[in-house]
Amino acid sequence: MSDVTPTVSAETPRQRRPWLSPIARRRLQIFRASRRAHVSLWLFTLLFVVSLGAELIANDKPLVMQYQGDWYVPLLVDYPETDFGGFLPTTTDYRDPFVRKQIERHGWALWPPVPFSYQTLDRDIQGPVPSPPSLRHWLGTDDQGRDVFARVLYGFRLSVAFALALTVGSIVLGVLIGGVQGYYGGKVDLFGQRLIEIWSGLPVLFLLIILASLVEPNVWWLLGIMLLFSWLGLVDIVRAEFLRARNLEYVRAARALGLPSRLIMWRHVLPNAMVATLTFIPFLFTGAITTLTALDFLGFGLPPGSPSLGELVAQGKNNLQAPWLGITAFLSLSVMLSLLVFIGEGLRDAFDPRHIVGASAATASSTRALP
C-alpha cells in the first residue's frame, strides 16, 4: 500500500490532528471567497454587537455621575430621587429639569451620545410631533415624541435576539421530531407526518391573534406561540436526510457494532442532516424577523411601548407627512434582511459539495487543446 504517503508522524498523533477537518476548511474557504457573504457577516456581527450595547449608546440616564463627592452609576442602579434633593422616593427621572439643575450644581454626569431611551418622551420639542431629523434627534421623533434612532437601535436588538431564540428553539424541536420520524420510519413516520400535516394546516396568524387577546402578550408568549409552528419547515428536510442516512453503510455498520439507536442517530446520522439544517437557518432567521415585524405592524405583537420595527412601519404608514419614519423603517429592515440573505447565500454555497472553489473566475470553456 504505497499510494498514500504518510504525512503524520507516529510520535505525536494526538496533537497533530488539525483543528478543522479538511471539509470544514474547504467550506470556510468557499465562504470567505464569497466577498458579499463575508462582508455581510462582519457587518451584521458588528451591528448586533453594537446593538447589544444599546444602553451605552442611547439612554435616558447618565452612564456615571458624581454628586456631592459620591459616585453613582445610574446605568446599573436605580437611585431614588431623594438622593438628589427631590421629594419623592421614586426612581430618579434624570431628564427632569430640577434633577438636572441639582446635578449641575453638585457634581457632573456623563451622558450617552444619544440622551434618549426607546421609550423616553421628549417634552422639550418645539413644534408638533413627529418632528423631523435634527441634531437633537438624528432620525427625528415618532408621533409620541420618542427618538427614532433609539427605537431602531433597541428594536434591532430585540428582533435579532427574538429571531435567534426562535431559530435555536425551532432547530432543537425540528431536528428532534424529524430525526425520530426519519430514523424509525414505518408507523412512527406515518402518524407523525399526518399529525404534522394537520398541525401545519392551522391558521397561525388567526391563532396568534386569538391567543394575543386571551393573554397579555409579551416577548415570551410570542416566542412560545411562534415556536409551536416554526419548526414545521425543518422537519421535512431533517426527516428526508435521516431516511436517506439510516441506510448508509456506515450507519448499518454502527448498528452491527451493537450501538444503541440514540448514539447512532447522534454520531452518525445527525451530521448528515446538519448541512441541510445549517443551510436552512438563515431562512428561519429572516422568517422569524419578518413574522415578528408583521405582527407588530398589525398591533398583535409585542406589548405597547416596546421597541419594535413593526410598530415603526405602522407609524410610517399612519404619518405619511413624516417620511423619515417610513424611510427609516424601510432602510433598517431591508438592510438587516439583505445582510441575512447574503450570509445565507454564502452558507448555502459553502455547504454545496458541487460548488467549485473559484468557479466564478474560471470560464466554462470546454476541453482545451495544448499548443
Add this chain to the structure above:
Amino acid sequence: MNHPPLLSLEGVTVLVGGYQAVTRLDLEVARGETVAVVGESGSGKSVSALGALGLLPPGSEVGGQRHFAGEDLARLTTRQWNALRGGRIGFVFQEPMTSLNPLHTVGKQLRESLRLHQGLRGQRATQRCRQLLEQVRLPRVEELLKTRPHQLSGGQRQRVMIAMAIANDPQLLIADEPTTALDVTVQQEILALLDELRREHGMGILLISHDLNLVRRHADRVVVMHRGRVVESGPTPRVFSAPAADYTRALLDAIPDGMPAALPADAPTLLAARRLGVEFLRPKPLLRPRPPAFVALEPLSLNLRQGETLGLVGESGSGKSTLAAALIRLLPAHGEIDFDGERLDRLKGNALRQRRPQFQIVFQDPYGSLSPRMPIADIISEGLRFHHPALDEATLAARVAEALAEVNLPADCAQRYPHEFSGGQRQRIAIARALILKPRLLVLDEPTSALDRSVQKQLIELLRAVQARHHISYLFISHDLAVVRAMAHQIMVLKEGQVVESGECIRVLDAPTSDYTRALIAAAALD
C-alpha cells in the same frame, strides 16, 4: 493496409485539473479490430479515451497528435465534433443505470439519435429502431420501445445502450468497462454480442477494462497502462503468454489462488440456521387484499463450524446478502438461528446488542462503510468504547494500534480521515473495526468486488491469515468464484432466493450438478 488506421493517438498527454493523468500515450485501432486498454483504477485508461475525444470536464488539457480516419481531431469545430461523436464514433459506458435518461422511453431515446445524425423520422425511424433492438438480441421489441429504462434489467439496459451506440453505423465503438456493473453470466453475453457486431459491421472497438479474463478472450491487441503510462502493448496472446513488463506480470499473477487452511475434524458448530427465510410485505392497496409477500429467501438450513468459511455465491438479487443480514439479525426473518448454543432469533433489544460484538460484518463498498467525518482511530474504537466503557484512553489507543497491525496498516493511520485512503486500505480499516471486538463470526459481504485484482489478492491473503490466527468463522459473500475458491471450505450457490447447490467447495466446483453453477464456473474462467 493502405488506408490510415481508424483511431491513432501519438504522444497524447492529458492534464486534468493540473494533474497529469496520461503521459505520452500511443495507440492505434484499425478497422475490424478490438484493442483493449487494461489497467487498475486510476491508471488513466478511461481518461485517455475521453480525452482523445474531447469529452473531459472544463479545465482539462489534451496535447499530442490525435487522428480519426486521417482527420486531425485537434482542429475540429464543435459542430464537427457533434457529428463525429454518436455518429461515426459510438460510446458504451459503464453504468447502465445512469447512462439512459429515466424520463424517456427507450424508443424515444433511440429515435433522437437517429434524427440528429441521419435525419430519420416517422415510420422509417421506428423501423430502424426495431431492427437495432433485434440486432442486440432483445426480446419483444415492440413492447420494449414503449418501456422506460427503470423497467429493464441491467443487462437489457446495456443492450439498449449498445443499440444506441451502433444506431448510426459507427466505424469505432468505445466501450468503457461495458460489463463491470453486470452479473458474470450477462457479461459473457454482452461481449459475445459486441464481437458479433464488430465482425458484421467491420467496426473497430476500443475496449477499456480492468478484467483480464474478459480481455484475454475478446481483444486482438492489448495496451497495459499503469499510472498514466503505457507499460506494454502488443497482440493479446503474446502479452498474456510472455509478458515483458513487470507490471503486466504482476497483474496476471494477481488472480487469487491458494486454498483456505484445513479444518480440524472436531471443530464445533458455531452457527446453525434451520428453516430460515425472509419475506418482505408488499404495501396493501386500498380496498383490496394485500398481495402475497415477496419472498427474498426461501427457508433454508445451514451449518457453520468454528474457523470455517462458508462461501455464498450468486448473482445480484439471489438473496445472498439478505441471508447474511438475516443471520446476524440485521433483517427480520423467520426460522431458528443458533449461535454458539444460544437461540439468537429469540434475543431482543439490549440482550441482542450485547451479543453483537461476537458477529461482525464488513460491507462491500469501502467508500460508504466508513463515516467520512471521523478519524480512523474513532471509527475503529467506536464499538469497543461502547461495549467496554471502563477502558481508558491509553488502552483504547493500544487496542486500535493492535487492530491496525492485524490488518497490516501502519499505526500512524489512526489520526487520519477515511478519504485519505485507497479502497483496499479502507476495506482493511473496516476489517480492523470488526476485529477489534474479537468476533467469532465475520460476515464478509462482497469485500473484494470493489477492489482491483492485485488488491483483492492481498486482502484474501490477509483474511486467510486472520482466520488461521483467531479461528474466526467467515460467511463470505461473493459473485466471483475465483475469489470464493481461494477462501471457502463450504459453498452455497443461491439463485432467486433458493439454494441451487451446496456442499464442500472443491467438490462443487469440480463437479457441479446444476446448470446454473456450471454457467457461473464458465463465466469465471477457472482453470
